[in-house]
Amino acid sequence: MHTVQPLAACARFFPVRYAVVPVMPSSILGAISPSHTRLPFFSHRVPAGFPSPAADHLEKHISLDELFEIRAPHMYLVKIEGESMIGAGIYDGDLVIVDRSREAQHGDIVIAALNGEPVCKRLHHKGREVILQSENKAYPARYILESDEMMVWGVVRYSVRDHAYV
Amino acid sequence: MHTSKQIFALVDCNSFYASCERVFRPDLAKTPIVVLSNNDGCVIARSYDAKPFVKMGAPYFQIKDTLRREGIVAFSSNYALYGQISERVMTIIEGMVSSSEVYSIDEIFCDLSGRMEDLTVIGRSIRDRVLRCTGIPVGVGIAHTKTLAKLANHTAKRLQAQTGGVVDICDPHKRDWVLRNTAVGEVWGVGRKLNAHLQAMGIQSAMDLAKADKVMIGRKFSVVLERTARELAGVSCMELDEPNPPKQEICCSRMFGKRMSEIGSIKEAVATYTARAAEKLRAQGSVCKKMRVSIRTGMFSPDEAKYANGVMIVLPYATNDTLLMTNAATQAVDHVFRPGYRYSKAEVMLLDLRQPGEFSDDLFALTQPETSNRLMGVMDSINSRWGRGTLRTATVPAEPEWGMRRDFMSQSYTTRIDQLWTAKAN
Numbered sequence: 258m259h260t261v262q263p264l265a266a267c268a269r270f271f272p273v274r275y276a277v278v279p280v281m282p283s284s285i286l287g288a289i290s291p292s293h294t295r296l297p298f299f300s301h302r303v304p305a306g307f308p309s310p311a312a313d314h315l316e317k318h319i320s321l322d323e324l325f326e327i328r329a330p331h332m333y334l335v336k337i338e339g340e341s342m343i344g345a346g347i348y349d350g351d352l353v354i355v356d357r358s359r360e361a362q363h364g365d366i367v368i369a370a371l372n373g374e375p376v377c378k379r380l381h382h383k384g385r386e387v388i389l390q391s392e393n394k395a396y397p398a399r400y401i402l403e404s405d406e407m408m409v410w411g412v413v414r415y416s417v418r419d420h421a422y423v
Numbered sequence: 424m425h426t427s428k429q430i431f432a433l434v435d436c437n438s439f440y441a442s443c444e445r446v447f448r449p450d451l452a453k454t455p456i457v458v459l460s461n462n463d464g465c466v467i468a469r470s471y472d473a474k475p476f477v478k479m480g481a482p483y484f485q486i487k488d489t490l491r492r493e494g495i496v497a498f499s500s501n502y503a504l505y506g507q508i509s510e511r512v513m514t515i516i517e518g519m520v521s522s523s524e525v526y527s528i529d530e531i532f533c534d535l536s537g538r539m540e541d542l543t544v545i546g547r548s549i550r551d552r553v554l555r556c557t558g559i560p561v562g563v564g565i566a567h568t569k570t571l572a573k574l575a576n577h578t579a580k581r582l583q584a585q586t587g588g589v590v591d592i593c594d595p596h597k598r599d600w601v602l603r604n605t606a607v608g609e610v611w612g613v614g615r616k617l618n619a620h621l622q623a624m625g626i627q628s629a630m631d632l633a634k635a636d637k638v639m640i641g642r643k644f645s646v647v648l649e650r651t652a653r654e655l656a657g658v659s660c661m662e663l664d665e666p667n668p669p670k671q672e673i674c675c676s677r678m679f680g681k682r683m684s685e686i687g688s689i690k691e692a693v694a695t696y697t698a699r700a701a702e703k704l705r706a707q708g709s710v711c712k713k714m715r716v717s718i719r720t721g722m723f724s725p726d727e728a729k730y731a732n733g734v735m736i737v738l739p740y741a742t743n744d745t746l747l748m749t750n751a752a753t754q755a756v757d758h759v760f761r762p763g764y765r766y767s768k769a770e771v772m773l774l775d776l777r778q779p780g781e782f783s784d785d786l787f788a789l790t791q792p793e794t795s796n797r798l799m800g801v802m803d804s805i806n807s808r809w810g811r812g813t814l815r816t817a818t819v820p821a822e823p824e825w826g827m828r829r830d831f832m833s834q835s836y837t838t839r840i841d842q843l844w845t846a847k848a849n
Contacts, residue, residue: 330511331556333837339849347848357556368846373450375846396849408449410558 325415331358333411335368337377342366344392347377351418355411366413371399372406377413429659430535430542430565430593433572434516434549436509437560437580437588439529440468443508444498446558447836447844455495459483462678462828463499499829507837511557519549524664532569534663546589565591566598569661570654573611574601574629595657602630602655612651617644629655669707669776675700676770679825682721686760688825689718689769690753694818696771697752701745702806704773705799710741710791712775714748716755721767732759733770740789741777744799749816 326332333355337347345366347353353368361367363382368375369389378389378399387401401407436442440458445451455473457466465482476493477486483497490497509528517523520533538545546563553561562583564576571592578601579590592598608618610629626632632640633655641649650660675696683689693716704711717733734755742748752771779791805814812819834842 330514334840334843336843336845337848338845339847341848349848352843353846357558358552370449370452373452375447375449375844377846377848391848408452410449 325354326356327354329358332356332414335375335377335411337416339377341391341393341396342377342379345379347392347413347416348418351416353377353413354415354417356414357411359412361409361412368410368413370406370408370410371401375410380409428536428567430538430567431569431572431659431663432520432533432535432542432546432549432563432565433526433569433576434531434533434553434561434563435576435580436512436529437562438468438470439509439559440498440500440505441470441473442559443505444501444833445470446508447834451496455493456498457486457490457495458498458500459831460500462680463497463830464678467500497831499832501833501835503835503838504833508557508559512553512559512561515553515556516549519545519552522663532572532663535565542591542593543589546591547587550588561588563589565589565593567593567657568654568659570611570651571598571657574605574609574655577605577609598657599630602633603628605629607632610651610655612647617648620644633657669709669778671776673700673703673711673773673776674770675703676768676772677827678768679766680828681825682765682767683825684762684765686756686762688823689760689766690756691818691820691823692769692825693718693752693756693771694749694816695820695823696769697749698745698815698819700771700773701743701748701799702803702811704743704776705803708778709776710743710779711738711773712741712777713737713773714751714755715772715774716752716759716770717772718756718759718766718769720764728764730761730764732761734758735774740791741775741779742791742795744791744795745802745816746798747795749818753818 322328327334335353335355337351337353338349340349342348347366355368359365361380363380365380366377367380368377369380370376371389376389379392381388381390381398387407389399389401389407391398441456444456444458453472455476456470457473457477458468459465460467463483465480466477466486467479469477469479473493473495476489476495489495505528512529513523513525513531516531516533520535523531523533525531533549535542535545542565546565549563550561553559562576562579564572564574564579566572566575575590575592578592579586579588582590590601592601605628607613607621607626607629608615610632613621613632621627621632626635632652635652637649637652637656640652653660677692677696679692683692697714714736715733716736717731719731720729721727722729722731736751736755738747738751802814806812812821834844836842836844
């Protein structure tokens with residue numbers, strides 16, 4: 258013995274389907290008491306109006322992590338202390354994002370270890386001379402001498418400033 | 424010439440912990456460094472230039488004078504820093520090879536099979552790129568089996584100056600030279616005891632083991648050593664990434680930073696260790712049915728009263744719920760704690776580990792409620808986003824008085840925004 262039920266909810270978009278539900282003989286054992294078991298309530302919401310024309314054009318949010326590549330294994334965050342790079346737009350307390358994968362070129366702003374001390378300067382090559390240049394007239398250029406030890410640690414790629422406190 | 428044989432490379436960081444401490448301390452580029460174990464107990468890592476003066480495992484209090492005399496700088500272990508730099512190193516290498524297997528915090532096996540370039544050139548480019556991008560020096564060993572790659576790496580380290588840190592022994596002549604010139608005790612997996620046995624049998628060099636009768640080795644020692652011998656002879660028996668089975672037990676035990684006699688602070692410590700162990704349990708997707716909680720006093724100091732005790736807890740159902748486990752563990756402390764002792768260590772061990780649903784209990788057996796699973800899921804995601812211990816049970820203190828002694832800890836240069844490296848612009 259079979260009964261046939263149309264699944265009406267889907268009728269709008271799909272041709273009518275039929276579910277075949279066998280009916281079994283059954284007997285009830287004792288009185289039925291409430292079980293307090295919650296049953297999930299399913300609602301199939303079908304938008305009644307016109308579908309959003311933007312739905313097919315949704316894109317993910319813009320991520321600063323991705324833009325600045327700060328999750329890349331060669332990128333580092335470094336805090337800047339001092340005023341000597343303000344001409345390049347890098348102020349005291351700014352955060353710079355440093356790329357260690359790039360070979361530093363003439364003109365790059367770099368983080369360098371000068372005699373063991375980390376500094377932020379612009380790297381210049383003049384003939385055979387290497388100069389760490391400041392971007393502030395109050396600070397003289399630092400010529401690297403033979404007695405100096407200088408290692409370029411990384412190239413500054415971006416800088417970040419909190420404008421609420423400037 | 425390249426054959427179709429497999430080619431493995433083992434990349435291994437040189438004096439990894441000490442090298443990490445130098446990344447943001449260019450002033451220490453030429454200063455010898457040692458790194459101390461938890462609680463600043465003993466030496467667990469040395470830079471090359473510290474090796475002649477300090478033995479591995481030397482207790483800190485014994486070598487204080489040597490350090491001062493030789494100008495060696497000591498650091499407490501900063502695992503947040505080492506873990507982060509390790510991740511960077513591994514990510515860079517993974518991007519340069521087709522497949523790889525991270526073997527430990529400072530070692531990774533790579534597959535170089537079928538590569539057309541000169542293998543030494545590949546090794547050099549890995550070395551250069553890792554050094555430039557992270558500041559960590561690495562050695563590269565290349566060979567037809569994992570065991571030989573490990574040996575090649577060992578040789579690269581030993582003959583750093585001649586090899587530039589890259590050794591390729593795919594060529595049989597080079598391989599044989601390395602085998603002849605390496606003591607069997609240096610072979611991967613040959614410990615001190617095994618070494619003594621092999622020496623007694625006349626197996627002294629790696630070459631002797633490679634040429635030994637493999638069946639006899641298997642019978643006399645183990646299949647593991649038999650496999651090692653085959654791999655030394657050039658037959659690859661180990662693939663990349665043989666998956667590690669989930670752990671059968673999980674333990675979290677630590678010495679306190681100082682002796683403790685109050686039950687309250689011991690409960691705090693036990694709750695903290697339980698939370699950590701439960702995190703590890705969830706990370707491998709397991710649940711546990713039993714826990715063992717134990718505490719003890721110092722065992723070696725002659726003028727302290729000694730006491731140690733532990734208790735086994737059977738949980739109501741197999742669980743990985745930090746709340747339930749913390750509750751059980753702190754109650755267990757009531758059972759084992761005796762007043763009047765100065766405690767030095769607690770241990771939380773999770774036992775009877777299983778995968779959820781591995782054993783079907785009977786229909787009426789309790790199982791972990793779905794709400795606990797969801798709560799733990801939220802807790803883990805908050806803690807992974809905002810840092811370990813952001814969301815924790817109230818028993819776990821933020822800054823415990825019994826915490827580890829880390830008197831010489833470097834900054835968390837890469838993981839804490841308030842501790843970033845600072846460069847001067849002046």
